[in-house]
Amino acid sequence: xxKEGERxxxxxxxxxxxxxxxxxxxxxxxxxxxxxxRDGLKPVHRRVLYGMYGLGVFSNRKYLKSARIVGDVLGKYxxxxxxxxxxxxxxxxxxxxxxxxxVDGQGNFGxxxxxxxxxxxxxxxxxxxxxxxxLSDLDKETVDFQNNFDDSLQEPTVMPTKVPNLLVNGTSxxxxxxxxxxxxxxxxxSVDAICAYIDNKEITIDELMQHIIAPDFPTGxxxxxxxxxxxxxxxxxxxxxxxxKVNFDExxxxxxxxxxxxxxxxxxxxxxxxxxxxxxxxxxxxxxxxRDESDRKxxxxxxxxKNDAIPxxxxxxxxxxxxxxxxxxxxxxxxxxxxxEQLNLKDIIHHFxxxxxxxxxxxxxxxxxxxxxxxxxxxxxxxVIGTQDSLDRAISIIRHSANxxxxxxxxxEAFELSDIQAQAILDLRLARLTGMELDKIRxxxxxxxxxxxxxxxxxxxxxxxxxxxKDELIEIKEKYGDERRTEIDYSGGEMSIEDIIPNExxxxxxxxxxxxxxxxxxxxxxxxxxxxxxxxxxxxxSDFLEYIVSATNHQxxxxxxxxxxxxxxxxxxxxxxxxxxxxxxxxNLINIEPDDKIKAYIRTNNLKDSEYVNQMSVVMVTKxxxxxxxxLEAYSRPRVNGVNAIEIRDNDQLLGAYLTNGTSQIMIATKxxxxxxxxxxxxREVGRGSIGVRGIAMEDNDEAIGMIVVNDVENETVLVxxxxxxxxxxxxxxxxxxxxxxxxxxxxxxxxxxxxxxxxQNVTDEDGLMIINKSGVAIRMGMDEMRxxxxxxxxVKLINLKKNDEIAAIAKVEMDKDVEEDSEELEETEEGxxxxxxxxxxxxxxPQAENENSxxxxxxxxxxx
Numbered sequence: 001x002x003k004e005g006e007r008x009x010x011x012x013x014x015x016x017x018x019x020x021x022x023x024x025x026x027x028x029x030x031x032x033x034x035x036x037x038r039d040g041l042k043p044v045h046r047r048v049l050y051g052m053y054g055l056g057v058f059s060n061r062k063y064l065k066s067a068r069i070v071g072d073v074l075g076k077y078x079x080x081x082x083x084x085x086x087x088x089x090x091x092x093x094x095x096x097x098x099x100x101x102x103v104d105g106q107g108n109f110g111x112x113x114x115x116x117x118x119x120x121x122x123x124x125x126x127x128x129x130x131x132x133x134x135l136s137d138l139d140k141e142t143v144d145f146q147n148n149f150d151d152s153l154q155e156p157t158v159m160p161t162k163v164p165n166l167l168v169n170g171t172s173x174x175x176x177x178x179x180x181x182x183x184x185x186x187x188x189x190s191v192d193a194i195c196a197y198i199d200n201k202e203i204t205i206d207e208l209m210q211h212i213i214a215p216d217f218p219t220g221x222x223x224x225x226x227x228x229x230x231x232x233x234x235x236x237x238x239x240x241x242x243x244x245k246v247n248f249d250e251x252x253x254x255x256x257x258x259x260x261x262x263x264x265x266x267x268x269x270x271x272x273x274x275x276x277x278x279x280x281x282x283x284x285x286x287x288x289x290x291r292d293e294s295d296r297k298x299x300x301x302x303x304x305x306k307n308d309a310i311p312x313x314x315x316x317x318x319x320x321x322x323x324x325x326x327x328x329x330x331x332x333x334x335x336x337x338x339x340x341e342q343l344n345l346k347d348i349i350h351h352f353x354x355x356x357x358x359x360x361x362x363x364x365x366x367x368x369x370x371x372x373x374x375x376x377x378x379x380x381x382x383x384v385i386g387t388q389d390s391l392d393r394a395i396s397i398i399r400h401s402a403n404x405x406x407x408x409x410x411x412x413e414a415f416e417l418s419d420i421q422a423q424a425i426l427d428l429r430l431a432r433l434t435g436m437e438l439d440k441i442r443x444x445x446x447x448x449x450x451x452x453x454x455x456x457x458x459x460x461x462x463x464x465x466x467x468x469x470k471d472e473l474i475e476i477k478e479k480y481g482d483e484r485r486t487e488i489d490y491s492g493g494e495m496s497i498e499d500i501i502p503n504e505x506x507x508x509x510x511x512x513x514x515x516x517x518x519x520x521x522x523x524x525x526x527x528x529x530x531x532x533x534x535x536x537x538x539x540x541x542s543d544f545l546e547y548i549v550s551a552t553n554h555q556x557x558x559x560x561x562x563x564x565x566x567x568x569x570x571x572x573x574x575x576x577x578x579x580x581x582x583x584x585x586x587x588n589l590i591n592i593e594p595d596d597k598i599k600a601y602i603r604t605n606n607l608k609d610s611e612y613v614n615q616m617s618v619v620m621v622t623k624x625x626x627x628x629x630x631x632l633e634a635y636s637r638p639r640v641n642g643v644n645a646i647e648i649r650d651n652d653q654l655l656g657a658y659l660t661n662g663t664s665q666i667m668i669a670t671k672x673x674x675x676x677x678x679x680x681x682x683x684r685e686v687g688r689g690s691i692g693v694r695g696i697a698m699e700d701n702d703e704a705i706g707m708i709v710v711n712d713v714e715n716e717t718v719l720v721x722x723x724x725x726x727x728x729x730x731x732x733x734x735x736x737x738x739x740x741x742x743x744x745x746x747x748x749x750x751x752x753x754x755x756x757x758x759x760x761q762n763v764t765d766e767d768g769l770m771i772i773n774k775s776g777v778a779i780r781m782g783m784d785e786m787r788x789x790x791x792x793x794x795x796v797k798l799i800n801l802k803k804n805d806e807i808a809a810i811a812k813v814e815m816d817k818d819v820e821e822d823s824e825e826l827e828e829t830e831e832g833x834x835x836x837x838x839x840x841x842x843x844x845x846x847p848q849a850e851n852e853n854s855x856x857x858x859x860x861x862x863x864x865x
Contacts, residue, residue: 024176028176032175033175034178034333034334035171035173035182035334037166037347037355038161038355039166040161040165040166040334041159042088044080044088045088046159047155048069048088048089048103049102049131049134049159050135050138050155051077052125052126052131053135055072057125058132059104059126059131061126063106063124063125064125066086066089066105069089070089076153077155082120090110093109093125095218096219097218099168099170099185100163102130103126103127105123106125108123112268113267114269129480130163130479130480133162133480134159134161134165135159137160137363138159140363140366141363143362144157145157162472163476164349167190167212170182170215178333180333181328181329182331182334183215183330185214186212186484187476187480187482189211190212191474191477193211193212194353194473195474196211198353198466198470205345208233209230212233212345214226214229214488215229216484216485216486217242217264219261219485220261220485221242221244222242222261222486222487222488222489223241223486223488223489224242226488228240228241228327232330232332232345236343236344237332239328240329241325241326242325242326243263243489244261245487246259246315248311248584251302254306255305255311256303258301258302259300259302259324260300262299262301263328268292268294268299269292270323272292272301275287275318276290278321284317285317286306286308287303287309287314288304288305289304290302291304303318310591310592310594311587312589312591313591316640336351357465357466360458360469364458364465365459367455368456368459371448371452373420375449377421378445378448380418380420380424381425381428382441383415383416383417383421384415384425385428385438390415393414394414394415397411404426407426408426409422491570491573503552503553504521504553505520506520506521507770508550508551508571509547509548509583510547510601511582511583514587514597515582515585515586516575517575517581518574518575519581523578523579547809548809548810549603550770550812553571554605555571556571556603557571557602557603558604558635559586559598559601560598560599560600560602560620560645560657561596561642561654562597562648562654563648564644564647564654565596565644566635566642566645568590568642586598590642591640599654599655599656600654600655600657602659603659604616604632607636610633613632613636614631615661615662616632616659616660616661617631617632617661617680619657620645620656620657620658620692621668622648622655622704624652625694625695625703626652626691626692626693626694627683627692627693627707628646628686628692628693629683629685629692630646630690631685634687635688646691647689647691649691655705655706655707656707662680662681665709665713665732666679666680666683666708666710667707667735667762668695669704669707669747670757671756671758673748674698674702674745675744675760677735677736677737677738678737678738680709683695683740694741695707695741696742697742705757705760708762709762710732712764717729717762718760718761718762719762719769719810720760720761721758722748722750722758723758724801725798725800725801726748726754726755726796726797727786728795729786729789730747730791734791746792747791759807761812762812763783763812766784768783769781769782769811771799771807771810772807772809772810773799773805773806774806774807775802779798
């Protein structure tokens with residue numbers, strides 16, 4: 001009902017809703033949900049810091065009750081609910097929420113399991129040391145102030161922070177119609193990037209990324225793939241995939257997956273509960289028990305596996321179905337001059353540097369003003385008390401004045417002083433009138449004039465101001481910088497890994513039980529033929545090293561199993577281990593079936609190069625002498641669970657697999673000392689699922705032991721090694737070319753002394769040879785030490801074997817040109833030359849067998865059987 005004197009104004013409800021909603025949304029955007037690009041703080045965080053600043057709870061003061069801090073912030077600056085302030089302050093104190101926490105909390109401030117903090121009446125807080133840098137120079141008119149909600153006090157509109165807070169701590173917030181989600185970064189990397197920007201304002205984002213590599217989350221973890229990071233840095237939007245940091249271990253007789261770091265913002269307790277549900281529903285088979293063994297020393301979640309479970313398969317299921325793998329969607333929206341903007345990496349750095357530059361200018365102007373004011377007063381002192389006569393005159397004026405005002409006016413008139421100078425004279429204590437104090441006043445005046453000149457030079461010299469910004473940032477880095485916590489797995493994306501990992505030579509070793517490791521070739525010393533070597537690896541009981549291969553980090557390894565399956569790994573993905581390390585079980589790296597076993601491997605270059613994969617072929621040989629040729633292109637699409645490579649019949653198994661170029665020659669050897677040589681063209685190319693054709697015909701008690709691919713007939717020689725340590729180099733041309741499927745010719749004269757043939761390899765004088773026997777003893781030697789001899793001979797002794805030991809494997813390796821034979825490592829003994837192959841190892845014992853440097857060549861003629 002309309003009252004008397006009132007007037008109704010009709011308003012369109014649509015227009016009113018539009019206007020009100022826009023006002024509300026802008027209020028949320030500007031005053032609640034989005035951070036300022038300059039200091040990286042939202043209003044509530046800025047008010048918490050300023051409230052603590054006002055209460056004086058700095059890092060070197062005692063803790064204050066959280067309720068007192070919250071009450072002060074509420075009453076003075078933030079007219080909202082107390083939980084909004086306390087929750088914000090709690091998050092600022094959690095080291096799993098902020099990369100560089102700003103509040104030092106005492107008491108229960110929650111946990112990674114989502115436990116709530118204790119009530120604010122129980123907890124205490126103070127500022128962290130790094131927050132002193134955020135508030136530094138706040139009292140020097142460096143930033144603008146505004147009235148608080150009831151106009152009774154003033155609060156800063158932004159902090160004069162020395163710390164690039166938006167970069168290093170990130171933020172998240174949901175406004176109206178927009179949201180922000182900014183990732184934290186490493187402080188040291190951020191400072192380096194900002195300094196690089198200051199040195200070159202035209203720097204590109206890719207150049208900045210050489211300094212600030214990727215986000216660095218407080219909980220560590222692994223960034224899986226780099227594409228999302230690159231997108232976020234270039235555009236301000238990107239999806240960063242995060243994985244937990246895990247390792248495999250054995251607990252009792254069970255394999256276990258150990259999680260030591262989880263992705264950012266994952267609730268640990270909820271993740272474990274969800275995983276338990278999935279195990280119960282049999283969506284993740286293979287897990288026997290889940291335990292949370294986290295304590296104050298660190299996070300540790302144990303997934304104990306069933307006996308028949310393959311760790312790598314279970315881990316992939318955990319990544320797929322649980323929060324062990326999550327994504328962080330970067331959306332860099334912040335307030336720039338009060339307006340929300342999408343920002344890339346360079347934009348964020350640019351606005352921070354501009355803010356710091358303004359703070360430096362305003363701080364210098366403030367200090368200059370204060371210095372000039374002090375100099376003005378000191379000039380007055382010099383006029384009045386600079387000499388004894390002027391001092392006596394001033395004292396006389398003051399003594400004969402009726403009141404202070406008259407004294408001031410008398411001093412102004414007598415000495416031509418300003419009002420401020422005259423008042424300062426009147427405020428002087430008598431003690432300052434001594435001769436010593438007068439000297440101090442003159443010294444202070446000289447110092448302050450130098451300071452004024454320095455400050456004026458700063459204001460007139462822009463490069464100097466930017467140098468000050470750099471110097472202060474470097475000081476921040478030295479005080480608070482730390483190591484990166486989040487690792488980066490570049491192989492998870494499309495980034496060129498060759499730019500990140502050096503392409504150094506390595507030795508891969510695979511044991512009979514399936515343990516694999518990667519070791520730098522430089523760890524091995526060269527020694528002469530005939531040495532006994534020393535322990536190359538620690539293996540389990542009854543295990544021995546079966547395969548050794550030289551490779552480089554950028555190459556691919558194709559693994560072929562007894563069942564005819566093929567699997568892929570990049571060489572750098574194989575775990576690195578020392579010379580004596582046991583290595584990692586292959587089953588933990590590839591999804592091989594439990595009852596299958598790796599029998600062959602191939603090194604290849606880039607499988608994404610279509611020209612390369614179409615030119616090359618894979619040739620395989622089995623124990624029964626079957627040979628098969630397939631285009632490498634058929635193996636160029638890696639799959640997690642592998643592919644069928646060859647059909648294996650009963651009582652047969654794969655022996656080896658090699659790359660050929662279409663014009664190679666094939667040589668297959670048997671344990672009874674026979675060898676056949678024929679052109680690659682004799683084997684037609686078939687599909688992956690085929691069986692293959694006969695390569696060599698053998699007697700009933702014979703079997704194939706290996707195959708080589710010859711590409712350079714003139715320079716390559718054939719090396720054959722027997723199980724009791726004998727070996728021989730022969731020219732390829734000594735083996736005449738025949739058709740595929742023949743019986744071959746004699747390659748080594750097999751006797752009881754030599755034992756059966758166990759390996760065949762093609763070598764040149766530039767090659768090195770690695771020999772490892774079943775007890776783990778290894779020797780590395782250069783092929784230039786071994787002369788080429790006839791085909792049908794016994795060969796020479798390559799390694800002295802002890803007791804009933806036998807050679808397990810040989811492999812061709814590149815000789816390190818920079819490493820020379822160390823004569824001090826060799827000792828002459830009564831029974832031969834004993835060499836120390838590895839540093840800081842002791843020889844097990846002297847060799848038992850005599851050291852035969854050569855053997856007599858047999859007179860048997862080369863007869864084909």
